[in-house]
Amino acid sequence: MAGSKCVRLSGELAKQLLASVDSVLFDCDGVIWRGDQAIPGAPRVIELLKEHGKKVFFVTNNSTKTRKMYVDKMSTLGFNASEDEVFGTAYCSAIYLKTVCKLQGKVYLIGSNAMKQELEAVGIQQTGLGPDHIFGKQTDWANVPLEPDVKAVLVGFDEHFSYMKLNRALQYLTRMDCLFVGTNRDTRLPLEGGTAVPGTGCLLQAVETAAQRQAATVGKPSRFMFDCVASKFHVEPGRCLMVGDRLDTDIMLGSNCGLKTLLTLTGVSTVAEAEANQKSGCSERQGMVPDYYVESIADLLPALQG
Amino acid sequence: MAGSKCVRLSGELAKQLLASVDSVLFDCDGVIWRGDQAIPGAPRVIELLKEHGKKVFFVTNNSTKTRKMYVDKMSTLGFNASEDEVFGTAYCSAIYLKTVCKLQGKVYLIGSNAMKQELEAVGIQQTGLGPDHIFGKQTDWANVPLEPDVKAVLVGFDEHFSYMKLNRALQYLTRMDCLFVGTNRDTRLPLEGGTAVPGTGCLLQAVETAAQRQAATVGKPSRFMFDCVASKFHVEPGRCLMVGDRLDTDIMLGSNCGLKTLLTLTGVSTVAEAEANQKSGCSERQGMVPDYYVESIADLLPALQG
Numbered sequence: 001m002a003g004s005k006c007v008r009l010s011g012e013l014a015k016q017l018l019a020s021v022d023s024v025l026f027d028c029d030g031v032i033w034r035g036d037q038a039i040p041g042a043p044r045v046i047e048l049l050k051e052h053g054k055k056v057f058f059v060t061n062n063s064t065k066t067r068k069m070y071v072d073k074m075s076t077l078g079f080n081a082s083e084d085e086v087f088g089t090a091y092c093s094a095i096y097l098k099t100v101c102k103l104q105g106k107v108y109l110i111g112s113n114a115m116k117q118e119l120e121a122v123g124i125q126q127t128g129l130g131p132d133h134i135f136g137k138q139t140d141w142a143n144v145p146l147e148p149d150v151k152a153v154l155v156g157f158d159e160h161f162s163y164m165k166l167n168r169a170l171q172y173l174t175r176m177d178c179l180f181v182g183t184n185r186d187t188r189l190p191l192e193g194g195t196a197v198p199g200t201g202c203l204l205q206a207v208e209t210a211a212q213r214q215a216a217t218v219g220k221p222s223r224f225m226f227d228c229v230a231s232k233f234h235v236e237p238g239r240c241l242m243v244g245d246r247l248d249t250d251i252m253l254g255s256n257c258g259l260k261t262l263l264t265l266t267g268v269s270t271v272a273e274a275e276a277n278q279k280s281g282c283s284e285r286q287g288m289v290p291d292y293y294v295e296s297i298a299d300l301l302p303a304l305q306g
Numbered sequence: 307m308a309g310s311k312c313v314r315l316s317g318e319l320a321k322q323l324l325a326s327v328d329s330v331l332f333d334c335d336g337v338i339w340r341g342d343q344a345i346p347g348a349p350r351v352i353e354l355l356k357e358h359g360k361k362v363f364f365v366t367n368n369s370t371k372t373r374k375m376y377v378d379k380m381s382t383l384g385f386n387a388s389e390d391e392v393f394g395t396a397y398c399s400a401i402y403l404k405t406v407c408k409l410q411g412k413v414y415l416i417g418s419n420a421m422k423q424e425l426e427a428v429g430i431q432q433t434g435l436g437p438d439h440i441f442g443k444q445t446d447w448a449n450v451p452l453e454p455d456v457k458a459v460l461v462g463f464d465e466h467f468s469y470m471k472l473n474r475a476l477q478y479l480t481r482m483d484c485l486f487v488g489t490n491r492d493t494r495l496p497l498e499g500g501t502a503v504p505g506t507g508c509l510l511q512a513v514e515t516a517a518q519r520q521a522a523t524v525g526k527p528s529r530f531m532f533d534c535v536a537s538k539f540h541v542e543p544g545r546c547l548m549v550g551d552r553l554d555t556d557i558m559l560g561s562n563c564g565l566k567t568l569l570t571l572t573g574v575s576t577v578a579e580a581e582a583n584q585k586s587g588c589s590e591r592q593g594m595v596p597d598y599y600v601e602s603i604a605d606l607l608p609a610l611q612g
Contacts, residue, residue, distance in 0.1 A: 131439075133437075134465045134466060138495065138497060138503055139497060139498075141503045142497050142501035142502065142503050143501070158469065159440045159447075159469050160440060160468075160469065161468065161469040161472070162466075162467065162468045162469070163464065163465050163466065163467040163468070163504065163509075166467070166504045166508060167503050167504055170494075170502070170503070170504050174502075187515050187516060187518065188476075188516065188518075189444065191444060191445060191448050192445075195448035195449070196448065196476070196480075197444055197447045197448050197473050197476065198469065198472045198473055198476050198512070198515075198516040199516075201515055202472060202512045202513075202515040202516045203469075203512065205511050205512055205515045206504070206508045206509065206511055206512040207508075209493050209504075209507055209508040209511045210493060210494065210504035210505075210508045212493065212494075
């Protein structure tokens with residue numbers, strides 16, 4: 001129904017929405033925590049949802065943590081979660097390479113130690129982790145030693161990203177049979193105080209430009225994140241709620257997968273941006289209009305406690 | 307006249323073309339040399355053009371050499387040229403910042419020592435040259451010390467490109483008054499044997515993605531390279547010939563500036579690609595169809611010796 005989206009959620013409406021879903025997917029940063037601080041009330045929301053028999057999952061584009069690292073962080077911040085409930089792009093990209101690509105061979109990894117661990121957990125070896133400094137001249141770069149059994153380039157967040165890594169990725173990707181996968185396209189990692197640092201999207205764009213190829217991406221808004229949850233647990237899209245702070249990733253994922261969507265204002269996106277998308281008349285931007293919004297997920301507490 | 311473009315140049319037609327121009331602009335790599343080898347006959351072509359009273363200029367997107375370095379390389383390969391005749395993007399980006407932007411302040415440089423030298427030659431100081439390794443955590447990156455008098459970010463080829471440089475560029479570019487300039491958008495540097503390494507375009511794309519801003523670029527096909535020549539020497543566009551091996555940079559520059567254009571097949575682009583552009587019916591691609599082509603610029607020798 002036109003005009004019925006982007007509605008502020010409270011009171012009876014919140015109760016109705018929660019009654020209409022069996023599963024809730026939460027983004028993490030900007031939704032249940034900010035940096036190293038839990039959003040006040042968020043641990044209790046998660047706890048009450050579970051008490052009401054809802055399945056709860058955490059889906060994040062951050063590729064720098066394993067599921068175990070997430071559970072540890074959540075525990076420190078007062079959340080009760082198990083590894084099974086956590087879907088980060090370090091884990092999901094390993095699953096993607098294993099189950100969708102059925103990769104036979106190694107990965108050239110531009111990424112983190114967490115990605116290495118998640119790859120190894122599904123039996124995929126990697127090469128490339130850590131610094132890779134420049135040496136020699138252009139002809140040396142073009143003839144840099146490559147490992148013959150590398151069959152995929154995987155790009156995630158990598159603080160050691162360098163020209164040499166970009167070059168090595170290009171040399172692997174000029175092989176005909178080399179797959180090309182990225183964890184996500186987030187252009188910036190927002191930090192407290194309105195600052196930000198470059199995100200994985202910048203690194204992926206550099207590699208794509210060099211390789212003149214486009215990577216398949218695993219993270220939100222690509223539907224693989226949801227498929228990953230749905231393949232392990234029974235999740236009916238129409239009875240699932242996606243809660244996030246970003247219109248272009250979280251809400252877009254929900255729209256792409258036919259989920260109900262809830263924007264929370266404790267992170268990146270604003271109601272004004274959602275309304276601008278709604279009024280734009282641009283069909284792609286309609287996917288970036290949430291069904292509902294709240295100031296904070298703590299606004300769900302009355303409906304869960306009532 | 308439709309159908310009269312992309313004509314093979316020889317015999318009388320070559321004589322007519324040369325008689326119709328006063329100035330000839332040459333791209334360098336793939337046109338007058340390949341790597342460290344002169345194209346056979348190319349030094350003699352340049353010499354004879356000058357003997358016939360033609361002004362000759364060298365315009366290159368390569369940002370790793372000063373004009374002096376170019377003249378030295380040309381001398382080694384048997385070409386007779388002066389610094390005044392050479393227009394590389396290291397030099398042209400310094401001129402652009404000085405004369406077009408009228409920059410008051412420093413440059414944060416992602417680039418080469420040659421770029422530093424050309425900037426200093428016009429009185430612009432830089433910061434950023436050389437390696438910049440990662441340290442600390444995300445909050446340290448967002449709060450990396452910045453120099454207050456930096457008023458422009460300039461991106462050229464930089465083998466020390468790193469995540470920290472990308473981050474530093476982002477932090478400078480979030481300042482309201484920071485200019486953003488790139489030397490060129492070439493995505494790859496082609497080498498002998500069909501290999502290639504990543505070009506400046508990859509680095510620029512990464513910075514643009516992080517900054518969510520588009521850089522002004524100085525190099526071909528941007529017309530600034532031609533304006534740079536034309537502002538120092540009297541060059542009438544209609545009586546000027548652009549000779550290059552790349553359709554997307556050299557020939558496009560010629561089209562953008564109303565020059566006559568000649569594709570030489572000793573480098574990157576092919577006649578088939580030129581013909582595909584011509585037949586595409588796409589107006590942007592018509593700029594990537596040369597007026598004429600030769601196998602090598604040595605094919606001009608008979609017309610010059612006759």
